[in-house]
Amino acid sequence: xxxxxxxxxxxxxxxxxxxxxxxxxxxxxxxxxxxxxxxxxxxxxxxxxxxxxxxxxxxxxxxxxxxxxxxxxxxxxxxxxxxxxxxxxxxxxxxxxxxxxxxxxxxxxxxxxxxxxxxxxxxxxxxxxxxxxxxxxxxxxxxxxxxxxxxxxxxxxxxxxxxxxxxxxxxxxxxxxxxxxxxxxxxxxxxxxxxxxxxxxxxxxxxxxxxxxxxxxxxxxxxxxxxxxxxxxxxxxxxxxxxxxxxxxxxxxxxxxxxxxxxxxxxxxxxxxxxxxxxxxxxxxxxxxxxxxxxxxxxxxxxxxxxxxxxxxxxxxxxxxxxxxxxxxxxxxxxxxxxxxxxxxxxxxxxxxxxxxxxxxxxxxxxxxxxxxxxxxxxxxxxxxxxxxxxxxxxxxxxxxxxxxxxxxxxxxxxxxxxxxxxxxxxxxxxxxxxxxxxxxxxxxxxxxxxxxxxxxxxxxxxxxxxxxxxxxxxxxxxxxxxxxxxxxx
Numbered sequence: 001x002x003x004x005x006x007x008x009x010x011x012x013x014x015x016x017x018x019x020x021x022x023x024x025x026x027x028x029x030x031x032x033x034x035x036x037x038x039x040x041x042x043x044x045x046x047x048x049x050x051x052x053x054x055x056x057x058x059x060x061x062x063x064x065x066x067x068x069x070x071x072x073x074x075x076x077x078x079x080x081x082x083x084x085x086x087x088x089x090x091x092x093x094x095x096x097x098x099x100x101x102x103x104x105x106x107x108x109x110x111x112x113x114x115x116x117x118x119x120x121x122x123x124x125x126x127x128x129x130x131x132x133x134x135x136x137x138x139x140x141x142x143x144x145x146x147x148x149x150x151x152x153x154x155x156x157x158x159x160x161x162x163x164x165x166x167x168x169x170x171x172x173x174x175x176x177x178x179x180x181x182x183x184x185x186x187x188x189x190x191x192x193x194x195x196x197x198x199x200x201x202x203x204x205x206x207x208x209x210x211x212x213x214x215x216x217x218x219x220x221x222x223x224x225x226x227x228x229x230x231x232x233x234x235x236x237x238x239x240x241x242x243x244x245x246x247x248x249x250x251x252x253x254x255x256x257x258x259x260x261x262x263x264x265x266x267x268x269x270x271x272x273x274x275x276x277x278x279x280x281x282x283x284x285x286x287x288x289x290x291x292x293x294x295x296x297x298x299x300x301x302x303x304x305x306x307x308x309x310x311x312x313x314x315x316x317x318x319x320x321x322x323x324x325x326x327x328x329x330x331x332x333x334x335x336x337x338x339x340x341x342x343x344x345x346x347x348x349x350x351x352x353x354x355x356x357x358x359x360x361x362x363x364x365x366x367x368x369x370x371x372x373x374x375x376x377x378x379x380x381x382x383x384x385x386x387x388x389x390x391x392x393x394x395x396x397x398x399x400x401x402x403x404x405x406x407x408x409x410x411x412x413x414x415x416x417x418x419x420x421x422x423x424x425x426x427x428x429x430x431x432x433x434x435x436x437x438x439x440x441x442x443x444x445x446x447x448x449x450x451x452x453x454x455x456x457x458x459x460x461x462x463x464x465x466x467x468x469x470x471x472x473x474x475x476x477x478x479x480x481x482x483x484x485x486x487x488x489x490x
Contacts, residue, residue: 011040013187013211015049016194018056019204024049028184028213033099033331034322036372040097042187045212050179050220053208057150057177058226060205065147065175069124072173076121079200083193084114090161090189097188098160099331099374100285101322108285113165119456120169123473129483139489145481147175148252152227154218154242155190156234157183157333158288158396164190167231170476172206179208179227181218185333187211214238222246229480232256233290236465254469254479256461258394259290259422262415264405264437265306267299269427270449275306279313281425281451282400283378286319286329291423291445291452295391296402297411303404310380310402311356317378319398321367331373332397338374341397345379348390348401353383358398392418408437416442421463425451444470 014021024043032039043049064072083090090113091105100109131142153167164182171178182190194209210217218238222230223245232242233256246253263278281293298306322330332338345359355361358379366375379399384391391401405411415424424443428434438446444462447453454460457473471479 010038011188011191013040013042013191015043015045015053015211016191016197016207016209017049017053018060018208019198019202021194022049022052024211030097030185030187031334032096033333034096034370034373034375036335036374040188042184042191042211045210045217047216047220049210049212050217050224053179053210054150054221054224054226056205056208057179060203061147061149061177064172064177064203064206067175069173072175073121073125075201076117076169076173079193079196079202080114080117080121082196082200083110083117086192087111087114090192093188093192094161094186095322095330097186098157099322099333100288101324101327101330103325103327104285104330109159109162113161116162116165116169116456119473120173120476123457123477124170124173127474127477137489139487141485141487144484144486145174145477146484148229148480148482149176150227150229151176151178151480152221152224152230153178153180154214154221154230154232154234155180155182157186158285158290160186161189161193163233164193166471167233168207170471171231171480174477174480176229176480177206177208179210179221181210181212181221184211184213219245222251225249228252230254231471231479239467252479254461254471255467256290256471257422257465257467258396258420259292259462259466260294260392260394260418260420261291261423261425261443262295262297262441263293263425263427264411264415265296265298265302266408266411266426266428266430266433267301268429269302270429271302271306271309273449274427275309275313277451278310278400278425278427279317279378283314283317283329283398286332286376287398287400288333288396292396293400293425293451294395295415295418296400297405297414298402299411300404300406303402307356307380307382307402314378314380314400315357315362319364319375319377321370329378329398331370331375333374335374337397338376341376341395341399344390344393344395344397344399345381348381348384348388351384351388351390353381353388353390353401356380356382386414386417394420408433412437412440416440419465422466423447423462
């Protein structure tokens with residue numbers, strides 16, 4: 001179904017259940033963050049719609065799980081091909097829906113969504129299972145991996161199609177069927193993906209997408225007795241609710257949650273490369289990536305030099321019209337989120353912090369069409385105590401705090417001094433220090449002298465309040481399957 005970007009400005013989305021688009025009686029407005037105007041209307045789904053989707057997935061499960069990995073992989077690869085052929089259309093829609101630049105969607109979000117489908121289509125073909133012999137008893141033991149059933153998948157608004165396919169691809173590759181609920185703020189590219197299902201050869205009921213809010217559609221999905229497995233990416237507070245709702249059913253959970261990620265910059269770091277990368281790690285996608293750097297600790301001997309270079313680089317990080325390829329950032333996701341992020345900057349000022357650039361310091365020059373959009377420039381703050389909410393809570397916006405440290409012990413302690421433990425970055429040319437510090441940091445991912453370098457074969461997930469479980473090549477295989485031990489006496 002071909003639609004221009006202009007036609008997509010007044011879309012009315014429909015749920016996708018059992019291979020058909022299904023109308024809903026009530027709808028929610030979704031806004032274009034760069035203009036503040038209503039972009040589309042999506043279903044305000046609840047228990048009835050979720051029940052229908054789960055029933056369709058449950059009905060489709062026996063036949064889909066009986067297909068060979070090669071057959072399932074062909075379907076995923078076809079989906080990837082169709083999505084890639086419409087990359088520009090998906091990128092424009094993702095930008096209009098989420099606020100990010102078209103360039104970021106074109107070069108990051110949509111290519112990664114395509115790669116997710118292809119990666120898991122390939123990886124499912126190469127897993128092996130264990131075998132052991134008990135000669136004294138004349139027995140052979142071996143294990144098999146079986147799909148779990150209906151997977152409930154809830155994806156966030158910051159990387160909409162990127163993270164939705166990160167869940168759908170392994171779930172269906174392993175033989176499960178799916179009921180997915182994208183964020184109500186960014187549902188359009190999920191709906192566009194549904195338009196490709198029939199041509200890709202996805203049997204009715206294998207992938208179902210229900211749109212709506214967390215309290216209605218999300219709650220009905222995670223509390224459904226016929227959904228034995230839930231993968232969720234989002235806030236820690238929502239994850240606590242999911243754990244409570246799913247506990248009576250002993251559901252399998254994968255929870256990828258928030259972060260308050262530190263960068264530790266030692267005096268022997270390559271300062272130019274560090275500054276260039278840390279600006280990107282702090283402000284990419286408006287700072288709306290769970291892996292973004294939020295706290296930057298710099299060894300005191302280079303602190304002033306680093307801060308000067310970092311502020312200068314942040315001022316060059318352009319924010320504005322998402323369609324302008326010279327801009328690095330677009331708009332934040334919503335007016336409410338913009339006010340929340342601005343509130344942290346106001347708190348920093350009230351507590352004696354210094355705002356070097358960005359919010360309240362550098363005015364944005366926006367085209368008239370974007371005057372009501374939710375834009376905020378890259379903002380750098382110093383002088384904050386580690387106990388401040390600004391240093392402890394996830395801001396999830398283009399805000400980075402810089403502070404000096406004295407010595408490796410202090411750097412590690414302060415890096416670990418929050419309840420989160422998702423990611424961290426270490427900057428040093430000392431190989432011994434890099435290994436020591438990386439092993440002591442309480443984070444699921446630690447990058448040294450780089451950021452966001454990802455091998456999808458390796459585990460992804462966080463420690464402490466940043467999540468439960470891991471996903472990635474082998475880890476997703478294990479999460480989306482049950483292991484069974486079979487013993488044969490011969």
